Amino acid sequence: MGEHPVVSKTGGALSAEDIAANFDDLHPPLNAEQVSVEASRCLFCHDAPCVTACPTSIDIPKFIRQIATGNLTGSARTILSANIMGGTCARACPTEILCEQKCVLNTGEDNPIEIGALQRHAVDHLMAKNHLHPFARANKSGKTIAIIGAGPAGLACAHALAIKGHTVKIFEARKKPGGLNEYGLAAYKMANDFAAREVEFILGVGGIEIEYDQALGHDIRLEDLRLDFDAVFLGIGLGQPRTLGIEGENLDGVQDALQFIEKIRQADDLMQVETGQNVVVIGGGNTAIDAAIQAKRLGAGHVSLVYRRGRAQMGATQWEQDLAAINGVSIHLWSKPIRIEGKGKGKGKVQSITFESTRLHAGKLVGTGQMHTAPADCVLKAVGQNLVDDTLCALKRDGGKLMVDEAGQTSLPGVFAGGDCIASGEDLTVQAVEDGKVAAAGIHTYLGGQNG
Amino acid sequence: MVKWLPLAFTPILGDKMADLGCSIAGIESINPFWLASAPPTDKQYNVERAFAAGWGGVVWKTLGEDPPVVNVSSRYGVHKDTARGILGINNIELISDRPLDLNLREIEAVRKNYPDRIIIGSMMAPVEEELWKSLAIKIAGSGVHGIELNLGCPHGMCERGMGSAIGQVPQMVEDTTRWVREVVGDLPVFTKLTPNTTDILLPAEAALAGGADAVALINTVNSIIGVDLDQMAPTPVLDGKGTHGGYCGSAVKPIALHMVAEIARNGVTKDLDISAIGGITTWRDAAEFIALGANALQVCTAAMLYGFRIIEDLNDGLSDFMDAKGYKSIEDFRGRAIPNTVNWNDLNMNYDLKAKIDQDKCIECGRCHIACEDTSHQAITMQANEKGGRDFTVVDAECVGCNLCQHVCPVPDCITMMPQENGLPYLTWPEHPKNVLKAVE
Ligand SMILES: Cc1cc2nc3c(=O)[nH]c(=O)nc-3n(C[C@H](O)[C@H](O)[C@H](O)COP(=O)(O)OP(=O)(O)OC[C@H]3O[C@@H](n4cnc5c(N)ncnc54)[C@H](O)[C@@H]3O)c2cc1C
Ligand SMILES: Cc1cc2nc3c(=O)[nH]c(=O)nc-3n(C[C@H](O)[C@H](O)[C@H](O)COP(=O)(O)O)c2cc1C
Ligand code: SF4
Ligand code: SF4
Ligand code: SF4
Numbered sequence: 001m002g003e004h005p006v007v008s009k010t011g012g013a014l015s016a017e018d019i020a021a022n023f024d025d026l027h028p029p030l031n032a033e034q035v036s037v038e039a040s041r042c043l044f045c046h047d048a049p050c051v052t053a054c055p056t057s058i059d060i061p062k063f064i065r066q067i068a069t070g071n072l073t074g075s076a077r078t079i080l081s082a083n084i085m086g087g088t089c090a091r092a093c094p095t096e097i098l099c100e101q102k103c104v105l106n107t108g109e110d111n112p113i114e115i116g117a118l119q120r121h122a123v124d125h126l127m128a129k130n131h132l133h134p135f136a137r138a139n140k141s142g143k144t145i146a147i148i149g150a151g152p153a154g155l156a157c158a159h160a161l162a163i164k165g166h167t168v169k170i171f172e173a174r175k176k177p178g179g180l181n182e183y184g185l186a187a188y189k190m191a192n193d194f195a196a197r198e199v200e201f202i203l204g205v206g207g208i209e210i211e212y213d214q215a216l217g218h219d220i221r222l223e224d225l226r227l228d229f230d231a232v233f234l235g236i237g238l239g240q241p242r243t244l245g246i247e248g249e250n251l252d253g254v255q256d257a258l259q260f261i262e263k264i265r266q267a268d269d270l271m272q273v274e275t276g277q278n279v280v281v282i283g284g285g286n287t288a289i290d291a292a293i294q295a296k297r298l299g300a301g302h303v304s305l306v307y308r309r310g311r312a313q314m315g316a317t318q319w320e321q322d323l324a325a326i327n328g329v330s331i332h333l334w335s336k337p338i339r340i341e342g343k344g345k346g347k348g349k350v351q352s353i354t355f356e357s358t359r360l361h362a363g364k365l366v367g368t369g370q371m372h373t374a375p376a377d378c379v380l381k382a383v384g385q386n387l388v389d390d391t392l393c394a395l396k397r398d399g400g401k402l403m404v405d406e407a408g409q410t411s412l413p414g415v416f417a418g419g420d421c422i423a424s425g426e427d428l429t430v431q432a433v434e435d436g437k438v439a440a441a442g443i444h445t446y447l448g449g450q451n452g
Numbered sequence: 453m454v455k456w457l458p459l460a461f462t463p464i465l466g467d468k469m470a471d472l473g474c475s476i477a478g479i480e481s482i483n484p485f486w487l488a489s490a491p492p493t494d495k496q497y498n499v500e501r502a503f504a505a506g507w508g509g510v511v512w513k514t515l516g517e518d519p520p521v522v523n524v525s526s527r528y529g530v531h532k533d534t535a536r537g538i539l540g541i542n543n544i545e546l547i548s549d550r551p552l553d554l555n556l557r558e559i560e561a562v563r564k565n566y567p568d569r570i571i572i573g574s575m576m577a578p579v580e581e582e583l584w585k586s587l588a589i590k591i592a593g594s595g596v597h598g599i600e601l602n603l604g605c606p607h608g609m610c611e612r613g614m615g616s617a618i619g620q621v622p623q624m625v626e627d628t629t630r631w632v633r634e635v636v637g638d639l640p641v642f643t644k645l646t647p648n649t650t651d652i653l654l655p656a657e658a659a660l661a662g663g664a665d666a667v668a669l670i671n672t673v674n675s676i677i678g679v680d681l682d683q684m685a686p687t688p689v690l691d692g693k694g695t696h697g698g699y700c701g702s703a704v705k706p707i708a709l710h711m712v713a714e715i716a717r718n719g720v721t722k723d724l725d726i727s728a729i730g731g732i733t734t735w736r737d738a739a740e741f742i743a744l745g746a747n748a749l750q751v752c753t754a755a756m757l758y759g760f761r762i763i764e765d766l767n768d769g770l771s772d773f774m775d776a777k778g779y780k781s782i783e784d785f786r787g788r789a790i791p792n793t794v795n796w797n798d799l800n801m802n803y804d805l806k807a808k809i810d811q812d813k814c815i816e817c818g819r820c821h822i823a824c825e826d827t828s829h830q831a832i833t834m835q836a837n838e839k840g841g842r843d844f845t846v847v848d849a850e851c852v853g854c855n856l857c858q859h860v861c862p863v864p865d866c867i868t869m870m871p872q873e874n875g876l877p878y879l880t881w882p883e884h885p886k887n888v889l890k891a892v893e
Binding site: 033036037039040041043044045046047048049068069104105107108 | 533534535536815816817818819821822834841842862863
């Protein structure tokens with residue numbers, strides 16, 4: 001569809017076709033001609049800065065050169081050997097703060113190489129070919145590893161272990177694999193059921209089994225897994241959305257932004273996903289931006305994103321903020337929510353939300369006492385997620401997250417972890433993939449194998 | 453005609469002083485740009501479009517005796533860079549496949565319609581005196597300004613004993629040139645040379661001996677442009693088979709420049725007029741050929757790739773260049789680079805260059821480093837700096853001044869080759885102390 005949404009041409013509601021168009025690819029794939037022109041711009045830098053900026057260290061000059069020479073399958077293999085979720089990352093990476101930010105052509109031509117778009121072209125080519133899986137497994141090692149969570153971290157770890165010849169069993173609490181690739185990333189980044197297709201592709205390597213409806217702490221226990229398996233990897237993400245801790249948070253029409261996005265991602269019919277005439281999104285990260293844009297693209301009336309600090313402190317990148325603006329989201333800064341008001345007395349359907357203006361005072365955020373109330377029939381909370389605590393008391397923490405060493409091992413020997421549940425880099429798909437990869441190498445060593 | 457120009461620009465237009473008129477083999481042309489004998493000059497329709505666009509002359513598509521040849525389809529293959537640019541094309545076309553008389557009548561018509569433009573008749577025949585003479589007379593009768601002998605076609609026609617089969621044998625070059633010379637009176641004779649020889653001076657001297665007023669070069673370079681890896685046949689593939697063809701376009705320009713220069717600086721041929729051909733695509737290419745002695749220029753591939761209106765910038769750019777340099781006419785700078793085109797043995801061995809990197813312009817791509825490190829003299833170091841970037845530095849003691857880094861650097865003027873003041877005299881290899889032969893002397 002592109003960055004510009006379809007808007008109502010009559011002032012009336014969006015049609016089903018309009019909405020379908022709004023949830024198609026945000027960045028449609030480049031065509032062959034665009035790819036060849038873009039690939040040939042790449043300078044094939046030595047020790048390229050773009051590679052250093054990719055959390056999974058994909059050999060970018062190499063894969064782009066392979067595109068330019070017409071070796072698309074080889075290009076995809078280069079990408080996938082460093083990042084088995086190269087397909088999702090090509091769609092979802094905030095490249096403007098990763099590889100593309102470091103491309104030397106920012107200086108050279110004021111225009112970096114579209115690395116993500118090229119990456120997508122190569123990986124899509126390989127996946128479309130319905131080929132044999134591009135990587136072969138080593139001889140069976142006889143070792144078995146339990147992985148908790150079939151998100152990017154868990155799947156990347158599983159794939160890397162499978163290649164080393166190990167047998168992997170993934171325990172997943174939900175009914176579908178993919179983690180936030182399936183439930184959380186914006187729909188227009190993952191059009192045409194890409195998350196599910198990618199998981200199927202990854203599992204094509206063999207040696208990986210997934211059991212669904214198996215939640216650690218409910219259906220299975222870490223102690224048992226440590227006995228039954230040679231090693232354990234935790235890739236459970238951050239399950240617990242933070243609350244605002246204010247009055248009216250439980251009113252009808254107030255929900256977590258993640259819940260809202262999940263409804264969109266899982267909807268059979270997007271027309272059935274409710275938004276509102278006055279949607280207020282609270283938060284300043286990319287979840288807030290994604291929720292606001294998707295609400296707008298569903299046909300919501302006014303969509304405001306309200307953040308308690310300034311632009312510079314927003315987690316969302318400049319590009320994401322611009323995208324929100326293009327999509328008609330208005331951003332309000334320096335306002336913190338105080339209270340959500342309903343129709344009845346603290347009950348029923350949400351009607352408005354009251355904010356207090358804020359400012360920085362001696363480095364601390366303080367309220368100014370000035371209040372304003374905005375009408376709201378839909379409030380989406382996007383103020384971050386925490387690690388679900390209850391099941392993993394035995395493991396040491398680092399900040400609010402699990403502590404791991406360089407090999408990805410937690411404070412319990414043989415128990416590794418990665419992805420959003422550990423404190424590594426930013427909470428991004430590509431970082432989760434890297435964590436999974438690092439932990440797989442750590443586990444392989446732990447089991448007496450040689451990496452290299 | 454300039455219809456309207458903002459006032460401020462008028463004086464600049466007024467400054468355009470250079471005269472693009474040129475003279476070759478006694479022929480005066482309004483500009484040095486002619487279309488070479490090829491599809492663009494195949495018939496009246498194309499040639500009149502070319503003249504309307506502003507070309508100074510054409511060399512008509514090569515004529516032979518009837519019955520006309522029959523061409524195949526497909527006829528072209530191309531050599532592309534990765535960014536869809538065409539470096540060169542290769543053709544397996546023969547000479548004109550239309551009746552001789554039709555061509556001659558059309559030449560007459562165009563001569564009437566465009567009296568100020570030049571038409572040269574190109575011809576080809578088997579190596580028999582009578583055949584060359586009778587055909588030359590017929591073509592001369594159509595009112596052309598000159599005759600060009602096509603002794604260069606390296607495909608198809610050569611298998612019939614013509615084209616490069618003649619051009620590769622100096623005696624035949626001389627004979628055919630003389631035969632034509634003898635029957636066309638004062639009409640200028642151009643002998644068009646093939647580059648598919650080991651020493652271009654041999655056919656050039658033969659043309660001179662045969663009485664040519666000018667040589668035209670180069671014709672196409674014999675080549676196989678590529679192989680279709682599915683059909684396992686050379687491209688273009690015709691029903692499963694392919695053949696070698698004639699390569700032309702930008703890629704052959706360096707070959708043509710060299711051959712033109714050899715003729716221009718050779719004692720015997722230096723006064724022979726030269727119609728330079730081979731990859732001319734921009735005014736800059738044109739200026740380079742003129743600087744090496746060309747009197748006029750011919751263009752084929754560039755017109756085939758972009759159409760006739762490239763003549764606008766060829767004229768305009770050349771004229772601006774001449775204005776900027778203060779050259780009032782083509783003669784003013786023609787051949788200026790010849791005295792500086794010397795043999796390797798005449799170069800100064802004491803001249804010393806060192807690469808210098810402009811750190812403000814460097815975008816840190818590392819290309820210079822890896823080129824030098826892997827394939828040259830390990831003279832550019834790469835070191836992490838405090839800003840999280842990399843510093844690339846030339847180690848003067850290791851730099852031999854080869855220029856490789858400057859060429860691979862993607863940023864214009866970022867790497868400069870700096871001449872080193874060493875106070876040493878001009879010293880050639882024959883005079884060099886390390887020259888063993890000299891020591892023996
Ligand atoms: C709304 C939103 C938008 C985002 N957009 C982007 C984006 O555009 N680009 C980007 O790079 N990143 C984005 N991210 C971040 C990215 O999605 C995460 O960093 C990434 O998914 C983390 O992967 P993970 O494997 O660690 O965790 P998750 O993807 O959260 O996967 C964890 C898996 O573990 C399962 N699980 C959890 N607890 C248990 C348990 N107790 N037992 C069994 N299974 C369990 C879960 O069901 C899930 O399948 C976004 C995040 C959100 C919330
Ligand atoms: C399709 C094609 C047909 C040609 N036919 C002739 C020809 O009939 N006679 C001739 O003398 N040269 C012929 N040439 C050679 C051109 O006149 C010219 O010498 C050559 O292409 C190099 O110039 P360029 O690089 O500008 O194309 C032909 C070239 C091409 C591409
Ligand atoms: S994975 Fe993401 S950061 Fe890495 S190269 Fe691909 S698009 Fe860039
Ligand atoms: S920095 Fe840019 S130009 Fe250099 S290799 Fe990476 S993508 Fe290519
Ligand atoms: S090639 Fe040029 S831009 Fe690249 S590192 Fe060297 S000097 Fe800098």
